[in-house]
Amino acid sequence: MKIARYRVDRKTAYGVVEGDEVVEIRGSAFARFRKTHLRTPLEGVRLLPFSDAPQIWCPGDNFPGPRAQRRGRSTHNRDDESYHPEPWQKATNALTGPGDPIIIPKDSSGDVHFEGSAVAVIGRTCRRVSPAQAQKFILGYTCGNDVSDRTWERHDRSLWRAKGSDSFAPVGPWVETGIEPQEIEIFVRVNGKRAQHIKAGDMGFSFAEIVSYISQQVTLRPGDLVFSGTAGGTSVLHPGDVVEVEIPGVGILSNPVVAEFDSSK
Amino acid sequence: MKIARYRVDRKTAYGVVEGDEVVEIRGSAFARFRKTHLRTPLEGVRLLPFSDAPQIWCPGDNFPGPRAQRRGRSTHNRDDESYHPEPWQKATNALTGPGDPIIIPKDSSGDVHFEGSAVAVIGRTCRRVSPAQAQKFILGYTCGNDVSDRTWERHDRSLWRAKGSDSFAPVGPWVETGIEPQEIEIFVRVNGKRAQHIKAGDMGFSFAEIVSYISQQVTLRPGDLVFSGTAGGTSVLHPGDVVEVEIPGVGILSNPVVAEFDSSK
Numbered sequence: 356m357k358i359a360r361y362r363v364d365r366k367t368a369y370g371v372v373e374g375d376e377v378v379e380i381r382g383s384a385f386a387r388f389r390k391t392h393l394r395t396p397l398e399g400v401r402l403l404p405f406s407d408a409p410q411i412w413c414p415g416d417n418f419p420g421p422r423a424q425r426r427g428r429s430t431h432n433r434d435d436e437s438y439h440p441e442p443w444q445k446a447t448n449a450l451t452g453p454g455d456p457i458i459i460p461k462d463s464s465g466d467v468h469f470e471g472s473a474v475a476v477i478g479r480t481c482r483r484v485s486p487a488q489a490q491k492f493i494l495g496y497t498c499g500n501d502v503s504d505r506t507w508e509r510h511d512r513s514l515w516r517a518k519g520s521d522s523f524a525p526v527g528p529w530v531e532t533g534i535e536p537q538e539i540e541i542f543v544r545v546n547g548k549r550a551q552h553i554k555a556g557d558m559g560f561s562f563a564e565i566v567s568y569i570s571q572q573v574t575l576r577p578g579d580l581v582f583s584g585t586a587g588g589t590s591v592l593h594p595g596d597v598v599e600v601e602i603p604g605v606g607i608l609s610n611p612v613v614a615e616f617d618s619s620k
Numbered sequence: 621m622k623i624a625r626y627r628v629d630r631k632t633a634y635g636v637v638e639g640d641e642v643v644e645i646r647g648s649a650f651a652r653f654r655k656t657h658l659r660t661p662l663e664g665v666r667l668l669p670f671s672d673a674p675q676i677w678c679p680g681d682n683f684p685g686p687r688a689q690r691r692g693r694s695t696h697n698r699d700d701e702s703y704h705p706e707p708w709q710k711a712t713n714a715l716t717g718p719g720d721p722i723i724i725p726k727d728s729s730g731d732v733h734f735e736g737s738a739v740a741v742i743g744r745t746c747r748r749v750s751p752a753q754a755q756k757f758i759l760g761y762t763c764g765n766d767v768s769d770r771t772w773e774r775h776d777r778s779l780w781r782a783k784g785s786d787s788f789a790p791v792g793p794w795v796e797t798g799i800e801p802q803e804i805e806i807f808v809r810v811n812g813k814r815a816q817h818i819k820a821g822d823m824g825f826s827f828a829e830i831v832s833y834i835s836q837q838v839t840l841r842p843g844d845l846v847f848s849g850t851a852g853g854t855s856v857l858h859p860g861d862v863v864e865v866e867i868p869g870v871g872i873l874s875n876p877v878v879a880e881f882d883s884s885k
Contacts, residue, residue: 408673410712415777443778444709447675448839460837482786512680513708513778516837521747572725572781574713 357606358384358495359529361400372397372529385478385494385577402453402528405476405497406578411450411524412569413472413501415441417559417584440560440568445501445582446519453527457502457610459594460520461617464506467592470585471543471551471600474499475562476530477579484570489563492575495532496539496562498600498608499582500525502592526580531605536562541583544599545592553586622871623649623760624794626665637662637794650743650759650842667718667793670741670762671843676715676789677834678737678766680706682824682849705825705833710766710847711784718792722767722875724859725785726882729771732857735850736808736816736865739764740827741795742844749835754828757840760797761804761827763865763873764847765790767857791845796870801827806848809864810857818851 357372358380369384370377375397382388384405417440451457459467478494502524507517518524536555543551555561560568565581575581592598594614601607622637623645634649635642640662647653649670682705716722724732743759767789772782783789801820808816820826825833830846840846857863859879866872 408712412780441777442780444711444780444784446709446838447673448841462836512706515677515707515709515834519709520837521839569780571727572785573711574786576713 356532357529358405358532360384360403360405362403363395363400367403370395404450404452404526405530408447409450409578409580410576411445411447411580411582412442412565413445413582414560414565414584415443418553418557418586419559420586440565442565442569443514445524446515448521449502449519449524451522451525451610453525453608453610455525455610456522456613457500457525457592457598458522459592459612459614460504461615463504463520465591466505468503468505468589469543469545469550469592469598469600470501470503470589471541471553472499472501472585473497473536473539473541473555473583473602474526475536475566475581477566477575477577477581480574480576481566481570482574484567486561486563486567489566489570493536493562493566494577495530496534496536496602496605497527497530498541498602498605499580500598500600500608500610501582501585503589525600525608525610527608528606531602534602534604539602539605542601542603544601545590545596550590551585551587553583555583557586558583621797622794623670623797625649625668625670627668628660628665632668635660669715669717669791670795673712674715674843674845675841676710676712676845676847677707677830678710678847679825679830679849680708683818683822683851684824685851705830707830707834708779710789711780713786714767714784714789716787716790716875718790718873718875720790720875721787721878722765722790722857722863723787724857724877724879725769726880728769728785730856731770733768733770733854734808734810734815734857734863735766735768735854736806736818737764737766737850738762738801738804738806738820738848738867739791740801740831740846742831742840742842742846745839745841746831746835747839749832751826751828751832754831754835758801758827758831759842760795761799761801761867761870762792762795763806763867763870764845765863765865765873765875766847766850768854790865790873790875792873793871796867799867799869804867804870807866807868809866810855810861815855816850816852818848820848822851823848
C-alpha cells in the first residue's frame with residue numbers, strides 16, 4: 356500500500372494512492388485509519404514530505420567499495436568490534452518534497468552531488484529494539500536523495516551544511532508499506548540518463564540493523580527517517596538538471612536543480 | 621519577561637511567570653499574545669522544554685582555552701578565514717525538561733560530563749540574516765546542559781550518541797526575553813558545589829554571530845535552540861548527583877542524575 360501526505364484545498368491530508376488518484380484517510384497514517392470517499396487525482400495535489408519535523412538518520416559509509424575504503428573503512432567485517440553503522444544526522448530543515456527544487460546555495464563552490472538512497476520511515480516509537488524486532492517499527496520505504504556539497508564535506512568539522520543546507524534532503528513521493536527491504540533497488544537518473552544503480556541487499560547494515568543500533572541510545576519516533584546510504588559514483592548537479600531517484604515498486608522522486616538567487620550579483 | 625511552557629490539568633500551555641505563579645497566555649508565545657486570568661502556582665505545573673521538536677544547534681569550541689587548543693583551535697583570530705563557528709547538531713530526542721532525570725545509558729562507560737551553557741531560543745523564522753539583524757530573531761535565553769559522554773565523543777565519527785542520547789539535552793526552566801546576551805553569566809553546581817562559571821562575554825562568537833552564520837545555509841524556525849558552548853573544566857556525573865545550571869536573571873535548571881535500569885544484570 357502507498358500512503359502519501361499532500362496538500363489539497365488549503366488542507367494537509369494523508370491518503371492512500373490508488374492508480375492516479377489519492378484517497379483521503381481518517382485516523383493516523385502511522386496506526387489505524389480508514390479510507391474516506393474523498394478522491395483526488397494525483398495531479399491535483401501537492402505531495403509533501405511524510406512528516407513535518409522528523410529526525411533524519413544516516414549510516415556512515417554503508418556499502419563496501421572505494422568510498423568506504425577512502426574513509427578508512429576497508430572491511431565490512433562483522434567480527435570487528437569497531438564495525439557499527441556510525442550514524443549521523445541530516446538536518447531537518449533540509450527536508451523537501453517531490454518536485455521541489457534542490458537549491459545550490461549561492462556561496463557553495465558548486466561541487467554539489469546527488470546520492471541516491473532508500474529511506475525507511477519509522478511507524479512506531481521505539482527504543483532498545485533488537486534487529487529482529489526493528490522491522491515491526493518501520494512503516495515502509497520511500498526514495499531519498501542525500502544531496503551533498505563535497506567542498507563543505509571536506510572542510511567543515513561537521514556535516515551541518517554539507518548535507519544539511521535547505522533543500523538538500525528530497526524525500527518521497529510516498530511511503531510503500533508492502534515492499535521487502537532487502538529486495539529494494541535504487542536507480543538514479545540525471546536528465547534521464549542512468550547515474551546510479553544500488554541494491555539494498557548490498558547494504559553493510561540492513562535497515563533493521565541500523566534502526567536497532569540507533570534505538571539503543573535514541574528514541575525513534577513515528578515519521579523519523581533512516582537513509583540507506585549510497586553506493587557507487589556520484590557526480591555534480593548543475594542548475595537546470597532534473598534528478599530522479601526511482602525504487603521500482605515504490606515510485607519516482609524527481610527534483611529539478613536550481614541556483615539560489617544571488618542578489619549581490 | 622519570563623515565558624514558560626508547561627503541563628497542567630492534562631493540557632500543555634504557555635504562560636508568563638510572575639513571582640511563584642504562571643499566568644496562562646492566549647495567542648502565540650513567539651508572536652502576539654495576551655495574558656488570561658488563569659493563574660497556577662509554579663509548584664502545581666510540570667515545566668516543559670519550550671518547544672516540541674526544535675533543531676538544537678551548537679558551536680564548536682566557542683571559548684578560548686585549553687579545550688579549543690586540544691582540538692587544534694589554538695587561536696580565536698577573526699582574521700583567519702577558517703575561523704567560523706563550526707556548528708553541529710545535538711539530537712532532538714535528547715531534549716528534556718527542568719527536573720527531569722539525566723539518564724546514564726547502561727552501555728555507557730560512565731564518563732558522562734555536564735557542560736553548562738546558555739541557550740538562545742529562536743523567535744521568528746530566519747534565513748540569511750546578518751549578525752546585526754540576528755538579535756531580532758532571538759526570542760530570549762534560557763539555561764542548558766550539553767551532557768556529553770566523553771568515551772563516545774572520542775570513539776565515534778559523529779556526536780550522535782556522545783551528545784544526542786535520550787535525556788542529554790536538559791533545557792529550561794523558561795525563556796527570559798529581557799536579558800542582554802553579552803551580560804549573561806552561567807554558574808554550574810553539582811550537589812550544591814560550584815563546578816563552572818562562564819561569562820557569555822567570553823564567547824568566541826556571540827549568539828547573534830552564530831545565528832547569522834547558521835542562517836546562511838539553514839532556515840531557523842521558532843523554537844529552534846542555539847547553545848553558547850561551554851568553557852572551563854567539566855567533570856563526571858554520577859547517579860544520585862543533582863546538577864544545576866543557573867543564569868542569574870533567568871533562573872535555575874536543575875536535573876537529577878540516574879542510571880538507566882539494566883534488566884540484564
